[in-house]
Amino acid sequence: MDYQKRLGVIASVIVRRRHPFGFEEKQSSRLEGLLAIGRADVVHYHWTSWVERLPVLGVRNPDARLISSLGKPIIAHFHGDDLRKNLARIEFKPDHTFVSTPDLLAYAPDAEWLPNPIDCETFTPAESEPPSPLRIGYYDPPGGGVYVPADQIASAISELQEAGFKIEGAPARNLPRATMPDYYRSLSLWVDKLEGGFYGIMACEAAASGVAVIASTKKVSQYLDEPVFYEFSGNLVEDLKYLLEDPEDRAKVAERGRAYVQNRHDAAVVAERTVEVYRSIT
Numbered sequence: 001m002d003y004q005k006r007l008g009v010i011a012s013v014i015v016r017r018r019h020p021f022g023f024e025e026k027q028s029s030r031l032e033g034l035l036a037i038g039r040a041d042v043v044h045y046h047w048t049s050w051v052e053r054l055p056v057l058g059v060r061n062p063d064a065r066l067i068s069s070l071g072k073p074i075i076a077h078f079h080g081d082d083l084r085k086n087l088a089r090i091e092f093k094p095d096h097t098f099v100s101t102p103d104l105l106a107y108a109p110d111a112e113w114l115p116n117p118i119d120c121e122t123f124t125p126a127e128s129e130p131p132s133p134l135r136i137g138y139y140d141p142p143g144g145g146v147y148v149p150a151d152q153i154a155s156a157i158s159e160l161q162e163a164g165f166k167i168e169g170a171p172a173r174n175l176p177r178a179t180m181p182d183y184y185r186s187l188s189l190w191v192d193k194l195e196g197g198f199y200g201i202m203a204c205e206a207a208a209s210g211v212a213v214i215a216s217t218k219k220v221s222q223y224l225d226e227p228v229f230y231e232f233s234g235n236l237v238e239d240l241k242y243l244l245e246d247p248e249d250r251a252k253v254a255e256r257g258r259a260y261v262q263n264r265h266d267a268a269v270v271a272e273r274t275v276e277v278y279r280s281i282t
Contacts, residue, residue, distance in 0.1 A: 012039075014032075040072070042073045043064070043075070045094070075097070078108060084104070102198075103197065103219040115265045116204065118205055136153075137172060138169070157169040170183075189244075192206075193215060194214075199216075199229060208261045217229065217231060
């Protein structure tokens, strides 16, 4: 929102569910949300409608359908399993459609890939090399991750420790959002999603912070000009071992990952494109 504000756009965010990462957002009442929508020039609609359905009538997306029928410009924005698992059933015609990862274009071929924005002014590299032991980061969500095999990552780290590598696992578990930049800067490696074939937002944040990233990108490689992260080979122990034993190549992986995020995911660039679309449909 700050980047959009720099471009002269004032956005009201309607929040109905608190985000588990602890973003500082104010939840909106139903009335507050409707009033904000009424004042808006454009409605940017993220998957689950603010009023998702009217169970008695069996009507889905009633608010978005009403807004669209009244002629107010509306954008649909999909983020992952809403399309992959057919959870989103949007029953209105948007004026423009965004997807946040390029593999979703297979499910929404008329959409535009709008990369997830990363604040490259906040996520910056450490000024010096992290001290020994080298820390390997990964996401360990409550209840387990869908595409991040935390147990497999922890097991690979333990195996390398037993082999004599001076490393430690540093899972991102219940960390407040405000602590994440320093957390990434304390790492030497980030292990991202190893299943699914697409990278996540945390891979981009780590890369922006100057950290070498291991990820699987087989489903999005056709949209990338060249290898971006260190491609997961299927053997995490060997991948970690290679990057730990070759600090020069590890630095190259980190450098190209940061350059990619700055070019493709920088929040300033993403905000500029978003505002272009807003203005083109109003």
